[in-house]
Amino acid sequence: MAPRWNDPNTKLGVRARIALWLHEEVGEGNVFVKADLREAFPESEQVDRRMRELREHGWVLDTNKQDEGLRLNQLRFVKAGVPIWEPGAMKRNSSAQINNKQRSAVMSADDFMCTACGIAAGEEYAEFPGAEPAQLAVSSRAMEHADGSTSTEFITECKRCKAGTPAEDAPKLLHVLDGIEDVGPAEREELAQWIRRDHRLVRRVEQLWTQYRRLPADSRAEVADRLRKQP
Numbered sequence: 001m002a003p004r005w006n007d008p009n010t011k012l013g014v015r016a017r018i019a020l021w022l023h024e025e026v027g028e029g030n031v032f033v034k035a036d037l038r039e040a041f042p043e044s045e046q047v048d049r050r051m052r053e054l055r056e057h058g059w060v061l062d063t064n065k066q067d068e069g070l071r072l073n074q075l076r077f078v079k080a081g082v083p084i085w086e087p088g089a090m091k092r093n094s095s096a097q098i099n100n101k102q103r104s105a106v107m108s109a110d111d112f113m114c115t116a117c118g119i120a121a122g123e124e125y126a127e128f129p130g131a132e133p134a135q136l137a138v139s140s141r142a143m144e145h146a147d148g149s150t151s152t153e154f155i156t157e158c159k160r161c162k163a164g165t166p167a168e169d170a171p172k173l174l175h176v177l178d179g180i181e182d183v184g185p186a187e188r189e190e191l192a193q194w195i196r197r198d199h200r201l202v203r204r205v206e207q208l209w210t211q212y213r214r215l216p217a218d219s220r221a222e223v224a225d226r227l228r229k230q231p
């Protein structure tokens with residue numbers, strides 16, 4: 001059974017207690033106002049921020065931006081996410097508390113390379129001579145899925161890329177899924193092939209371009225000429 005949000009003996013943090021408050025006092029589907037929240041947690045100065053952080057754990061809280069039926073100060077508790085008050089729940093869902101075994105599994109799935117720049121641990125950055133060799137880290141991402149659910153997933157990045165990539169700039173699954181819908185069947189098949197081989201094949205036309213660029217000027221002109229004659 002879940003602990004009470006207002007248990008005076010609780011050792012839970014404010015964020016977990018806000019989750020419990022939503023669960024016990026508001027209930028899924030219902031509307032509340034920020035003033036209710038502040039009244040429930042008068043000791044916390046950052047109660048709004050703590051509540052927003054629940055979204056990283058799959059909690060769906062709509063404002064009037066998502067739900068036109070709401071007034072400016074109202075929120076709707078749409079759906080509960082990870083029960084972060086449970087011991088161990090955060091371990092499964094927080095990068096700060098990911099254990100060594102989970103970290104190794106994430107890095108192994110990413111071939112022990114930074115997914116942003118491709119560097120491996122201990123390698124030198126070619127573009128930053130004299131900089132410290134690369135160190136790999138695991139970052140968490142709140143991912144939205146096609147069915148509307150959100151989950152926390154993990155990704156390998158080098159510390160340099162991790163520092164340079166704000167979470168909101170990270171690629172979004174839904175953008176990729178939408179993008180697939182926009183490209184033609186030939187390009188979809190090409191992408192599927194790259195994914196199967198985990199390698200982007202250089203297209204014949206790109207190989208020809210590279211070779212063309214390395215021809216002397218007169219020979220390049222001959223190629224251009226041939227293309228004009230054979231449309």
Ligand SMILES: [Zn+2]
Pocket residue numbers: 114115116117118119157158159160161162
């Ligand atoms: Zn990197």
